[in-house]
Amino acid sequence: MRCRDAVALCGGAVFALSVCGAAGHAADAPDPAAAPRGLIAEPAPRPQTAIRVQPRFAVKAHLFQVFAGAEYLSRGDFYNSPGARIGAAYYVLEPLALEAQLSHYWSSLDAEAERVKETLGAIPDSHPPGWLALVGARYSIGYGKLMVGGLGGVIHFEPQTFVHAGVHDHGGDVGPSADAGLGFLVFLTPRLFTRIDAALVFERESRSGQTVSVWGTLPSLSLGGML
Amino acid sequence: MLLAASWACLGCGEVHFVPSPFTPQNVELIYSTQEDISIVRWRISSTAPLGSDLGFQILDDTGYQPVDFSRSVFPGGGSMCSDGLGSCFQYVLRGRYPVANRPNPVRAVHSVYGTLPGGRVAAQTVPQTISLASFFHTNNDLVYANIKDAVASADPYVFPRPYERTMWPTNGLCVSDAPPDGVSFSPLDATGGFPPEAPLSDSGIYCVAVRPIPSDAGASAIAQTRVETVPEVTTFDQTYVPPIEQSPVIYQIVLDLEIPLADRCATALQTIESLVDKYMGSVQVPVRKLPTMNLATNPNATGGATNCAQTSGRTLPASDMAEAVKQVIATFPETHQQFHFFYFNNLNSPLPSTLTDSLTALFNALASPPAPYDLATLSWLFNPGLAAATGPTWWMSQPPWQEADDPNFEPTLAAYVQQTLPYESQSHDPNSPVPLLSPADSAQDDGDLFKICYSSPGSQAAYTSPPQPLFSGPSWPIVGTDPPGYLVTLPTQISVPVTSFVEAIADIDFQICSRFCVDHPYLSTSGTGVSSWASSPLCAGAD
Numbered sequence: 001m002r003c004r005d006a007v008a009l010c011g012g013a014v015f016a017l018s019v020c021g022a023a024g025h026a027a028d029a030p031d032p033a034a035a036p037r038g039l040i041a042e043p044a045p046r047p048q049t050a051i052r053v054q055p056r057f058a059v060k061a062h063l064f065q066v067f068a069g070a071e072y073l074s075r076g077d078f079y080n081s082p083g084a085r086i087g088a089a090y091y092v093l094e095p096l097a098l099e100a101q102l103s104h105y106w107s108s109l110d111a112e113a114e115r116v117k118e119t120l121g122a123i124p125d126s127h128p129p130g131w132l133a134l135v136g137a138r139y140s141i142g143y144g145k146l147m148v149g150g151l152g153g154v155i156h157f158e159p160q161t162f163v164h165a166g167v168h169d170h171g172g173d174v175g176p177s178a179d180a181g182l183g184f185l186v187f188l189t190p191r192l193f194t195r196i197d198a199a200l201v202f203e204r205e206s207r208s209g210q211t212v213s214v215w216g217t218l219p220s221l222s223l224g225g226m227l
Numbered sequence: 228m229l230l231a232a233s234w235a236c237l238g239c240g241e242v243h244f245v246p247s248p249f250t251p252q253n254v255e256l257i258y259s260t261q262e263d264i265s266i267v268r269w270r271i272s273s274t275a276p277l278g279s280d281l282g283f284q285i286l287d288d289t290g291y292q293p294v295d296f297s298r299s300v301f302p303g304g305g306s307m308c309s310d311g312l313g314s315c316f317q318y319v320l321r322g323r324y325p326v327a328n329r330p331n332p333v334r335a336v337h338s339v340y341g342t343l344p345g346g347r348v349a350a351q352t353v354p355q356t357i358s359l360a361s362f363f364h365t366n367n368d369l370v371y372a373n374i375k376d377a378v379a380s381a382d383p384y385v386f387p388r389p390y391e392r393t394m395w396p397t398n399g400l401c402v403s404d405a406p407p408d409g410v411s412f413s414p415l416d417a418t419g420g421f422p423p424e425a426p427l428s429d430s431g432i433y434c435v436a437v438r439p440i441p442s443d444a445g446a447s448a449i450a451q452t453r454v455e456t457v458p459e460v461t462t463f464d465q466t467y468v469p470p471i472e473q474s475p476v477i478y479q480i481v482l483d484l485e486i487p488l489a490d491r492c493a494t495a496l497q498t499i500e501s502l503v504d505k506y507m508g509s510v511q512v513p514v515r516k517l518p519t520m521n522l523a524t525n526p527n528a529t530g531g532a533t534n535c536a537q538t539s540g541r542t543l544p545a546s547d548m549a550e551a552v553k554q555v556i557a558t559f560p561e562t563h564q565q566f567h568f569f570y571f572n573n574l575n576s577p578l579p580s581t582l583t584d585s586l587t588a589l590f591n592a593l594a595s596p597p598a599p600y601d602l603a604t605l606s607w608l609f610n611p612g613l614a615a616a617t618g619p620t621w622w623m624s625q626p627p628w629q630e631a632d633d634p635n636f637e638p639t640l641a642a643y644v645q646q647t648l649p650y651e652s653q654s655h656d657p658n659s660p661v662p663l664l665s666p667a668d669s670a671q672d673d674g675d676l677f678k679i680c681y682s683s684p685g686s687q688a689a690y691t692s693p694p695q696p697l698f699s700g701p702s703w704p705i706v707g708t709d710p711p712g713y714l715v716t717l718p719t720q721i722s723v724p725v726t727s728f729v730e731a732i733a734d735i736d737f738q739i740c741s742r743f744c745v746d747h748p749y750l751s752t753s754g755t756g757v758s759s760w761a762s763s764p765l766c767a768g769a770d
Contacts, residue, residue: 076238113244121250121334121343125243205243214240 007139011097036131056191057145057148057156060226062095065193073105073201076127078113078198081105086204095140099162105129107171125207126214132177136164140185160195168203177203179218189224248273249281250339251316251345255266256332258323259356259378262439262448264300265324266356269333269345269386270308270315271353277305280338285318286329294318294333300441301378301388308383315384321445326350340557359450361435363457365769367427369744370394372437373623379439389440390415392487394423394433394454401434401451410719412438429744431456458760459742460767462586462680465663467733469655469717475559476648477552478507478567479517481543481580484535485574487528492535495631496521499571499609506640507567512649513556516549522582537574543585549592557601563652563722566593575611575628583618609636647724653731654719660689660712664705665736673707674745680752680766681736686713701764706737710730738766 016061066088073081087101109117115121139161146155160183168177181199188194201216247254258265275281276418282290283485300319308315326332326348330565333345347722350422352589363370367560373394381386391412406412415421415437423433436451480503486492500519508514521534522543529537538749556564574580578586586606594601608614609628615621627633664672679688688697691712697703705711744761751757751765760767 074238075240077240077242116343117242117247117340118245119344121246121345122244123247123250123340125245126240142499201238203240205240208243208245212241216238216240 007163016102048215056143058187058193058226059094060091060097060140063091064227065089065091065097065224066109066227067101067193067195067222069195069220069222069224071103071197071218071220073103073129073132073216073218075126075129075146075201075203075215077129077216078110078124079107079126079128080110081107081129083129083132085222087222089138097138098135099138099164100135101133101164103132103134105132127173127205127207129168129170131169132166132170133178134164134166134177136162136166137183138162138183158185158187159183160185162197162199168205170203170205173206174205176203193224193226195222195224196220197222246272246346247337247340247343248275249335249340250343250701251333251335254333254345254348256324256326256330256348256350257377258350258352258764259354260352261355262378264356264378265320265322266378267320267324267332267348268316268381270313270383271335272306272313274314277403281317282336283318284334284336285338285644286332287564289335297442300443300445301439302386302442306385306739307370310383311386312383317384317386319378321443324665336657357437357448357450357608358626359435359437359452361452361454362413363423363454364420365520365767366459367423367431369455370423370433371420372415372435373419374437374450375698376439386501391439392421394428394435396428397432397434397453398430401436401453405449405452406436406451409554412436412710414440417749427456431747432644443692446491453642455747456743458659458740458767460738460743460760461739462736462738462766462769463663465735465737467661467715467735469653469731470729471728472561472563472652473512474561474564474650474722475513475515476507476510476567476568477517477555477564478503479548479552480519481522481568481584482519483522483537483541483569483570485523485537485572485585486535487532489535490530491531495573495693496534500633501503502581502637502640503569506637506644507648513559515558517555530731536601537572540580541579542581545585545591545592546576547586547587552593552602557597558561560650562599562605563601563650565603565605565650567606569609570607571609571628571631571681572614573611573628575613578614579619579647597728601721612737646726649725650722651728652716652721652723654721655715657714657716658694660691660694661733661735662691662710662712663735664710666708666710669710670707672705672739672741674704676702676740677705677737678702678709678740678760678764679713679735679737680764681734682713682715683734684715684717686715686735688712689714700739702744702761711737734743736766738768 007196068086071083071085073083085101085103085106089099091097091098113124116201117161140158141161143158162183163180165178170177179199179201181197183195183197185193185195197220199218203214204211206213232330249271251271254269256265256267258584283294285294296318300321303317303319304316305316332344333347335343337343358375360372360373374390392415393406393410393412395407395410413509433454434451435454436449438449480500482496484495486495522541523535523537524533525536525538526533547659555557590604590606593602593604606622608624611629612627615624626639627722679686688703689695689712690709691707696714713735715733717733720728740760746759748756748758749760749767752768753765757763757765
């Protein structure tokens with residue numbers, strides 16, 4: 001894959017943004033020398049830019065990724081549920097990976113539920129999130145890089161989308177779970193990356209003798225590497 | 228938007244607040260006025276065994292203090308609720324717990340859930356928590372104490388407590404707070420039964436008391452009740468079968484054949500006699516055959532068949548034959564007898580008047596057997612048909628008979644013997660009592676009472692010597708010189724064919740009461756309570 005770079009200057013801050021489709025194509029840049037001239041002469045000549053073709057910063061196809069991170073499961077269940085995640089992915093194609101991940105949550109009643117418990121001895125009939133095991137797919141929507149002045153380098157990133165399904169074990173309640181969302185991966189080096197995921201979670205959980213549908217959100221921040 | 232929703236920590240799903248698995252629920256406090264104790268009970272949803280991760284606290288003057296179930300005055304702690312839903316806890320304190328200013332006396336402390344306040348207590352005061360019903364076992368060999376104990380069991384709380392028991396004879400009520408001096412308590416085992424002190428008092432009336440054993444060796448209330456010995460009875464089952472009489476088989480063959488051929492005559496005579504002897508002799512009773520008579524003897528008969536040639540003036544020696552029959556029946560002890568008279572005549576023609584007259588004379592003579600016998604004359608005519616129209620009334624003249632080789636002859640004899648012989652008789656005099664006891668047993672039980680519990684068919688109690696029906700009461704005294712018995716009416720059967728005979732029996736259950744027969748309650752055979760054996764028609768049950 002090849003991407004076309006555009007460079008602009010803005011008040012001392014320099015940034016470069018290059019975005020292309022995952023299956024993007026190299027394109028020809030217009031030749032400044034061939035630009036048509038108007039009746040009014042240019043006050044200053046445009047800067048000359050070179051057209052360069054760079055290799056991809058990080059190649060993922062047919063490689064494994066492993067990652068670990070922190071997350072927070074929010075289901076409106078009166079539990080605070082910070083958690084940790086480990087996982088691995090195999091990129092069958094450059095943009096597409098098969099993924100598995102396991103999360104554990106250290107859940108505790110939130111302040112409101114604590115007050116109810118201390119007053120009445122009652123607790124929510126929701127189960128404190130414990131374990132979540134998911135498998136699914138992750139797709140890189142695109143690939144880009146961003147140069148921010150002062151950072152000393154270019155940020156290589158990928159917007160992603162993903163969908164998973166699996167099971168949960170929340171305080172002994174075992175049931176189906178699924179999530180789907182968007183991710184934003186930033187390569188720190190060609191082999192190291194960090195990623196932010198934002199997912200919507202759906203689960204079926206037994207509460208007060210009935211199975212109910214539970215929706216939640218699951219943001220996470222991961223750090224990983226390519227093998 | 229997804230990112231925003233995610234980072235805003237949104238979520239949804241139906242959530243209800245419910246008691247935690249370890250939150251004390253249904254907290255209740257019962258104060259027993261009788262025992263001066265307070266029983267605190269609660270239940271939790273969890274069925275996990277009580278362990279170090281869960282404890283309970285009870286509120287006292289200084290605040291919540293850990294519940295030490297080992298200090299419960301009577302059995303406490305946790306156990307599965309009897310309804311199977313969660314765990315139930317009980318803690319028993321002496322005195323009255325001041326529930327008025329301690330509406331939430333119990334709370335739980337769990338290693339994960341923390342402190343969980345219990346629900347508001349439901350308090351009540353009950354005047355009595357332990358009561359007793361007692362009874363003697365059959366034959367007074369054991370005394371049972373049925374304890375109703377609201378401390379030990381109040382669904383779903385089951386915390387059995389140990390008891391001590393005692394008993395003492397009395398003539399009055401059992402209302403004192405303590406047993407008389409010198410009466411000590413003994414542990415009551417799980418069966419609730421214990422042997423009474425022997426010998427039993429003449430009145431058979433006692434006070435039985437039980438009391439729970441507290442863990443702190445303090446005082447405990449007693450529950451007592453009055454108990455009476457049960458009637459000492461013996462149950463008998465008697466089946467009376469009137470004697471069955473099987474009649475002996477008495478028979479005689481009279482031959483009166485017309486066969487011109489001598490050899491066929493001889494064969495016919497032999498066939499007839501052998502077949503009759505074969506079947507009549509096969510019955511498993513005494514069989515007596517009177518001499519066979521041949522009326523058709525004519526030395527001048529043409530063709531040489533002198534033993535199968537009828538003469539016109541032939542006759543029977545009726546009086547001699549009747550006398551012979553009467554002599555035979557007198558040799559048997561059986562009262563009801565039958566005389567089988569077989570007459571064979573192969574000519575399809577009326578009988579001569581000389582013969583019919585002698586036959587009539589014979590049958591008439593047999594109609595008056597010697598006393599005490601009764602005699603039935605079973606006259607069987609073997610003839611093609613027309614002979615039946617003359618002479619005496621034959622008992623049987625079917626099927627038509629042609630000759631000795633008649634194919635129906637042998638099957639007819641065989642069927643008759645198999646289905647009819649021997650004749651059986653059974654009779655019982657309804658005015659003659661059937662004894663329930665032998666004279667020796669009656670003398671031994673003199674003075675006891677007897678009653679008939681059940682009889683089929685219905686019967687009437689009676690004395691037997693002399694016969695005297697008893698009408699006044701459900702029970703009567705046994706008189707040693709006049710054994711008890713009963714009058715019963717049974718169907719009379721006289722000379723019934725063996726296959727039709729149905730044995731008549733009388734089935735009697737009766738009881739003899741030897742002690743505590745009057746005003747001592749018992750449980751009847753039907754399960755109902757009865758206050759006095761002597762005045763009730765109901766017999767005592769086995770247990």
